[in-house]
Amino acid sequence: xxxxxxxxxxxxxxxxxxxxxxxxxxxxxxxxxxxxxxxxxxxxxxxxxxxxxxxxxxxxxxxxxxxxxxxxxxxxxxxxxxxxxxxxxxxxxxxxxxxxxxxxxxxxxxxxxxxxxxxxxxxxxxxxxxxxxxxxxxxxxxxxxxxxxx
Amino acid sequence: xxxxxxxxxxxxxxxxxxxxxxxxxxxxxxxxxxxxxxxxxxxxxxxxxxxxxxxxxxxxxxxxxxxxxxxxxxxxxxxxxxxxxxxxxxxxxxxxxxxxxxxxxxxxxxxxxxxxxxxxxxxxxxxxxxxxxxxxxxxxxxxxxxxxxxxx
Numbered sequence: 265x266x267x268x269x270x271x272x273x274x275x276x277x278x279x280x281x282x283x284x285x286x287x288x289x290x291x292x293x294x295x296x297x298x299x300x301x302x303x304x305x306x307x308x309x310x311x312x313x314x315x316x317x318x319x320x321x322x323x324x325x326x327x328x329x330x331x332x333x334x335x336x337x338x339x340x341x342x343x344x345x346x347x348x349x350x351x352x353x354x355x356x357x358x359x360x361x362x363x364x365x366x367x368x369x370x371x372x373x374x375x376x377x378x379x380x381x382x383x384x385x386x387x388x389x390x391x392x393x394x395x396x397x398x399x400x401x402x403x404x405x406x407x408x409x410x411x412x413x414x
Numbered sequence: 415x416x417x418x419x420x421x422x423x424x425x426x427x428x429x430x431x432x433x434x435x436x437x438x439x440x441x442x443x444x445x446x447x448x449x450x451x452x453x454x455x456x457x458x459x460x461x462x463x464x465x466x467x468x469x470x471x472x473x474x475x476x477x478x479x480x481x482x483x484x485x486x487x488x489x490x491x492x493x494x495x496x497x498x499x500x501x502x503x504x505x506x507x508x509x510x511x512x513x514x515x516x517x518x519x520x521x522x523x524x525x526x527x528x529x530x531x532x533x534x535x536x537x538x539x540x541x542x543x544x545x546x547x548x549x550x551x552x553x554x555x556x557x558x559x560x561x562x563x564x565x566x
Contacts, residue, residue, distance in 0.1 A: 299511075299514045299517075303514070306511070310507070314552065320491060320500060321558060323492075326481075328474075348467055349471070355464065384471045394478065399481065402482070406482055
């Protein structure tokens, strides 16, 4: 009268799989999440720069200086830069993988995308956070009105 | 009634089976029709926007050189040709954004894939509304700039 334990049928031994980060999955998710943010960020950017007021006619150094005097637009533009550039670079990576069949060409293009993305991210962030709205090399009449206090 | 009982067992009178003529290929989510053309447009607009973004980061970076250098470059954006380029850019961004939202709904909304065709029609309609709203504004700004009315 012993209780018998019957092994579950067809359960073969499976070696524990090594857990790796599924980068394609996270890239896929990134495109959707960043896309959602970019819809708001870019339509806001387009409205303020191309629609409201005098539209594209109003854009000059003083216009940019006026925007970046406000931390709100600095953060806005930083988010837009980072999210859009990585979104675009990842999209171009997909396109490259689809059409560039020769391994050397493919690796070269992917490398170019990576390098240009890193360079432009660093450049863009430096420009936003080292920006001087009242530079000393300015020709008269190009500075925003609030520089007269200097 | 022998014929009656036999009739119930016999196969129904031979009606000619209706064979429908082959229909036009109706497509799948990704092959043919809305699914494929939305993908094609999404890819073309995406690549175009990407190359504009590269240039736009570089031209904006000129604010760091000097105000006059930046103003010189940005004045190029106010010429009629570039004004139409901005219109084309907004048209591309409009489709990419709206179809991007459709893709998100296909992937995350439980019945999204079922309604992808209807959502494509909605994308096109909203796109037309968006462009119809922006184009007159942009063309007005191009004309005013060409007539010498600056930022005012």
